[in-house]
Amino acid sequence: MAIHRDRLNSPQDAAPAIVKLLEEEPGDGEALDLLLQTAHPDDVRTRLLKRAQVTLLALVERRPTDLPSIRRLVKVSRALNDDALQQAALGVLSALGAADVSAEQAFAQLASRKARTPQVAVSETTMREMLAPGDSGPIAELFVALGPTLAEALGPSLASSGVGRRDKIDPRSGLALRNEIAAWAGAFGIREFDLYVGGKEPLDVQGVPGEPPALIVGPSIKAPLSPIIRARVARELVAMARGTTVVRSRDDVTVAAIVVAACRLVEVPIEHPPYAVLGEVERLIGKAIARRTRKAIGDVCKAIVAARAEPRAWTKSALASHDRIAVIACGDPSVVLGDVLNVPAERLGQAVPGHARAEDLLRFVLSAKYLELRRSLGLESS
Secondary structure, eight states, rough: OOOIIIIIIOGGHHHHHHHHHHHHHTTTTHHHHHHSSOOHHHHHHHHHHHHHHHHHHHHHHHHHHHHHHHHHHHHHHHHHTHHHHHHHHHHHHHHHOOHHHHHHHHHHHHTTTTTOOOOSOOOHHHHHHSSOOOOOHHHHHHHHHHHHHHHHHHHOOOTTTTTOOOOOOOGGGGOOOHHHHHHHHHHOOOOOOOHHHHHOSTTTTEEOOOOOEEEEEEETTSOOOOHHHHHHHHHHHHHHHOTTTHHEEEEEEEEHHHHHEEEEHTOOOOOOOOOOOHHHHHHHHHHHHHHHHHTHHHHHHHEEEHHTHHHHHHHHHHHHHHHHHHHHSSOOHHHHHHHHHTTOGGHHHHHHOOOHHHHHHHHHSSHHHHHHHHHEEEEEEO
C-alpha cells in the first residue's frame, strides 16, 4: 500500500492492499485515509467503513481525547451519511479545541437541521437511561423526597435568586419563551411549573424545587433558546424534579451531611465522619422539613444505611447526570463543558484533557446511547 502511495504515486493501484489491511485491522489509520481517497465497489466500501466506525468508537470510548481517531470518525461518519454521529464527533473536536473553520461550519450546518425543542415525552425507563451510572438507589430517592425541603433550608430560593411575584409569567400569556420551556418540561414529565423572568444574572437559569417547582431565567433570555440556554434549562428542570439542584451549589461534604442529617432526624442510626457542617445542616433541615416528608423518608434512610451507600460518590454521579441531560438537550458538548469548567471556548483544549468529569461526558457523547436518547426526544432523525 505504501509503495503504491509513496513511490509509484498511484494510490488507486493500492486498492487490494487497502481492502486486505482493513479486513485485518479495521481501524488502521493510513488504510482508512486511503480508502476514502480511492474508488472501491460500493458494498466493499460500505462494509469496511462500518467496521471501521465500530472500531473507532471502541477506541474513543477508551481514549475520548484521541484526536486522530476522532478526526477519522468524523470522516467515516460523513462517508456513511451518518449525520448524527458526525455531528457528535465534530462537537467533541470542538470541545477539545481542535475544530478548524471547516469543522465548525460543518457542525453548524448539521445542527441547523435538527429540532430545537423535544417532540415527544420520554418514558420513565428512558429517563433512567439518561442518568449517569451510580445516580440511582436510596440516596437518589432521598433527594427526590427532600427537594423542596432543601430548597427552603439551603437554597436556592426565589428570594435568594432575586425574583418575586412581579417576575412570574402567567401560563396563559402565550409568551414564546414560556411555551418553549414548557415543551422541555413536558418532555421530562413535569406537568406544572412556575416561570420567573429576572434575577441577578442576565443569562442564568436556576431551578427551585417545590410544589409546584419554579424555573428562573435571566432577563436577557429570549426565544428561540440558544444551545447553552437549552442545556441549562433542561439541566435545571430535571435537577429540580429529582431534588439534585443542591449538588451544584454545595460541595460533596455538605451533600454527605444532608444524608446524615436526614437519617438522624428520623432516628435512623448511621455511621459517619464528624462533618464540620453537620450541625448547621441538621438545624436548617430540621426547621424546614414537613411532617409528611419526615414520615416519608424513614424507609429510604434505612435502605441507605443497609446498603452502606456513599453520598460523596453519588454526588459525582448526580453532577454527571446534569452534564448528560444538558448535552442531550443542546447537542453541543463544548458549550456544556464551558459551563462545567467555567472557561471560554478557546481554552477548552487545555482544560478538558485529564479532567475526569469532562472526559466522561465526551465518552458519553461518542456512545450509541447518546444518539438513541437524542432520538427518543425527537431531536435526531430515526
